[in-house]
Amino acid sequence: MPVVSSVPANSTLAITGRTGRVLTFPNGVFLAPMEGVTDPVFRDLVIALGGVGGAITEFIRISVSAMSAKVVKRYLGPPRDDTPVGVQFMAADEQHLPASIAAAERVGAPWIDLNFGCPVPVVFNKCAGSALLGKPEVLARIVRAAVQSTSLPVSAKIRVGIDAPTRLREIVAAVVEAGAAMLTVHARLRCQPYTHPATWEWLAIAREERDRQTRRIPLIGNGGVDEPSDVPRLLRETGCDGVMIGRAALADPWIFAQAAGASAPTLAQAADFALRYAAAVEAVRGRRGSLAKLKQLVRYYRAGGIFADAEDQRTQLLRCADLDAVRAWFTARTQGMA
Ligand SMILES: Cc1cc2nc3c(=O)[nH]c(=O)nc-3n(C[C@H](O)[C@H](O)[C@H](O)COP(=O)(O)O)c2cc1C
Structure with missing residues (x-):
């Protein structure tokens, strides 16, 4: 039992x-x-x-x-x-x-x-x-x-x-x-x-x-x-x-x-977290490090339903070699432009 x-x-x-x-x-x-x-x-x-x-x-x-x-x-x-x-x-x-x-x-x-x-x-x-x-x-x-x-x-x-x-x-x-x-x-x-x-x-x-x-x-x-x-x-x-x-x-x-009882994050909060993570990593490891870590997050990320019905976009981001382009994708989601 x-x-x-x-x-x-x-x-x-x-x-x-x-x-x-x-x-x-x-x-x-x-x-x-x-x-x-x-x-x-x-x-x-x-x-x-x-x-x-x-x-x-x-x-x-x-x-x-x-x-x-x-x-x-x-x-x-x-x-x-x-x-x-x-x-x-x-x-x-x-x-x-x-x-x-x-x-x-x-x-x-x-x-x-x-x-x-x-x-x-x-x-x-x-x-x-x-x-x-x-x-x-x-x-x-x-x-x-x-x-x-x-x-x-x-x-x-x-x-x-x-x-x-x-x-x-x-x-x-x-x-x-x-x-x-x-x-x-x-x-x-x-x-x-x-x-x-x-x-x-x-x-x-x-x-x-x-x-x-x-x-x-x-x-x-x-x-x-x-x-x-x-x-x-x-x-x-x-x-x-x-x-x-x-x-x-x-x-x-x-x-x-x-x-602990809090509610789930919104899509905008989830996107904002990814951007803050990328910025914090960039300050320590530069742009290449930031892109690598952001992609590591993208591989697993599902907070705020961010890739719900958008697995193809996850795949595209994982293939992307441009940090600014990956950031732009998340920025659009913080602004409700998705
Ligand atoms: C990428 C990765 C790195 C890990 N590194 C460590 C580590 O440094 N020390 C450790 O004790 N366990 C490490 N683990 C094991 C995790 O602490 C954990 O035991 C394992 O992921 C199972 O938990 P989960 O099913 O919640 O992921 C690692 C796991 C993963 C996926």
Whole structure:
């Protein structure tokens, strides 16, 4: 029978570090880390629309040396008090993790997240990311080393397994036992592409295992949240304490605000968001960067019904090499000229 979550998405959610340091999120709905997408520019624009409880940087991969504070700051952006943004590290072992975490702390990171879900072969073959789902003891050692090195809360983000979810319970128990402050579970296997439907039943299994642990930490469910109504549905069907949203934030950056009760954006608001995004990216990455990011948005975008019955126009914009022409298309929609 579905379990009703004790922490609804419109209540605060708190996590605690090893020394008792508490970090409170305004709600339990998180913007997922997405490499190449959720840089500080995109994150800040989405957070400004409301409803985001917390966010996580794109993964920062640690390999042969510790990350410098300068690099971490580039991913994190200016610290913000209203919506905590965690720094995500990915490493195959614990060697350079404490120094990297210290660097993150120096530039104002409020918490640290560890990536155990990345499926890409270049990461997997170096025994990092989702490869560690096959080695729960190494995964736990990495979490423990991170927790012991800092007073900041340390969370982990996992997929449910490599080829099968057979070790999911073992991994959940290992993460809690190692001292993590929160766990996010992406309800797909490493072998399943992002197009594969997420299996929320696996989130319920992870939640059941979390409930068996003596130390209770928040469990965040992720995968396949496409609509605002999916947020309460995931909480209801799985018993998770929070929800993390990935690609649907690109499709409709208002999904967080709508999950908190706001109305859907108008076509003009959706077009205006795209233009503001293009301008903000241009200020940091120039015209080429702006065109590339605007097209990345166009690929997913559906806010305000902007491409409803206009898929051909989406295709045309994706083929267009002229930033001004793409902007003009959106400008026309802000002015009701569409
Ligand atoms: C383009 C892209 C980049 C991603 N980069 C990261 C990352 O840096 N760190 C991470 O933990 N997960 C990453 N993910 C996984 C997402 O955080 C999330 O788990 C996944 O998209 C499932 O959620 P969704 O179905 O809501 O999109 C990425 C996903 C996508 C599509």
